[in-house]
Each structure stands twice: as structure tokens, then as C-alpha cells.
Amino acid sequence: MSSNQLQSGDTMSQIEFIQISVTKTQPLRIAVLRPHCSNSTVDFEFDNHALSLHLSAQTEGKIIGISSLLPQDQSGLFQKKIWRFRGMAVDPKHQKQGIGVVLVEKSIEYAHQQNAELIWCNARSHATGFYQKTGFQIKGSEFEIKDIGPHFYMELCLK
DSSP: OOOEEEOGGGGGOHHHHHEGGGGGHHHHHIIIIOOOOGGGGGGOOOTOOOTTTEEEEETEEEEEEEEEEEOOOSSSOOOOSEEEEEEEEEEEEGTTTSHHHHHHHHHHHHHHHTTTTTEEEEGGGGGHHHHHTOEEEOSSSOOOETTOOOOOOOOEEEO
8 A cells, every 4th residue: 555545435535544654643542542651652563564554544634543554463473464453543533433444444455465364453342343343253351451451352364
């Protein structure tokens, strides 16, 4: 994907989905995902990898949604066939409008282009229903991430 505008559906005609640099994801990562943590907790391993994808949803030039897709397996190693979806956040004023679904769909498209076989994520417990609607499946029991809260490991098989 390039840094050009990505195509969006008619229902989202006022929202542009654009590839961005990792630094542009950080304000929303902090505000929505980690408001009570230090800013360094929004720097993810593989953020700066050449294959990593950072997407934004923008309206009138303002970033209102973000997501990252990183070539990283479950043990934290570089992996071209297994990708990690993380850091998805939508500004609370713009939630429940389908923005998150499009961010996931665009990430899945990119993963297919990279010949990925699996996308995984650690989903916040309250967000598992959202991820299930986009095709992810819960694998395992709920677990706690310190200072962030309860999560479930989820997978989306692409092959």
C-alpha cells in the first residue's frame, strides 16, 4: 500500500483511509489505548519494520482512527507468514460508525498481499465481539495485561 488515499465504501465517503507513519499513530494510541500509562508503552516492537502497515482513518485532515499490522509471530519474532494486528483505536466521538471494521478489512487486504497465512491479536475482552464480527476467533482463556486490563488471544486464518 502506498501513502495515497485508500478506497472507502460509499457509507464512509467523508472518511479517508490513509497509510501513515508510526509517529502519527501515537497521539491516538496514547489517548484511547493507554491514557494512564507512560508514552513509551505505545512504541511497539516492529513498528518501524519496512513491511509494517500503519493505517489511519481521517476526516478533514484529522486522524480519528488508527491500526497497525506488524510482521511478528506470537513469540515476538519477525515472521512473514504470521502478522500481528494491534494498536487499533478510534476516537470515542467516531466509534460505532464502521471505521474500525474498515481498518481491519484494509489490514487483511494488506496481509493477503504479503501472502500471510495468519493474523493474530491480543484483543481487549470488551472488544472480542467486534473482532469476531471481522472473522477473528478466540483461542484460549482470558488473561491480564498489566496496567491495561483483561484480554483474549484471537486469530484470523487467511489460508
